[in-house]
Amino acid sequence: MKVELVPQAADALFDVPDTVHEEIVALIEAVAEEPRIQVRELAAVFGDWCWLVYTVHGDVIEVLDVGCAR
Numbered sequence: 001m002k003v004e005l006v007p008q009a010a011d012a013l014f015d016v017p018d019t020v021h022e023e024i025v026a027l028i029e030a031v032a033e034e035p036r037i038q039v040r041e042l043a044a045v046f047g048d049w050c051w052l053v054y055t056v057h058g059d060v061i062e063v064l065d066v067g068c069a070r
Contacts, residue, residue, distance in 0.1 A: 001032045001056075005063045009052070012066050016050070020068040023050045032061055 005013065013024055027045050031054060039056040042064070053065040 002060045003028055003032050003063060004060055005066075009063045009066050016066070016068050020049050023047045024052060024066050024068065027052050028061075028063060 013021070016024060024047070027047050027050060031045055031052070039054070042053060042055055044051055044053045050066065050068040052063055052067075054061055054063045056062070
């Protein structure tokens with residue numbers, strides 16, 4: 001699947017501390033690699049400290065928001 005980040009999510013991704021940046025990237029990769037993903041509207045995935053909100057349009061995952069609790 002192709003992954004697109006809306007500008008606000010891309011900005012937020014680069015504003016998080018380096019220590020959690022890898023966790024957010026891992027969440028994005030996990031969502032992109034899931035072959036059975038079926039999202040009708042909004043979905044979220046959570047890690048130990050981070051989260052992302054996304055939606056799916058055909059074969060494109062659109063990441064709408066990312067963040068962390070650190």
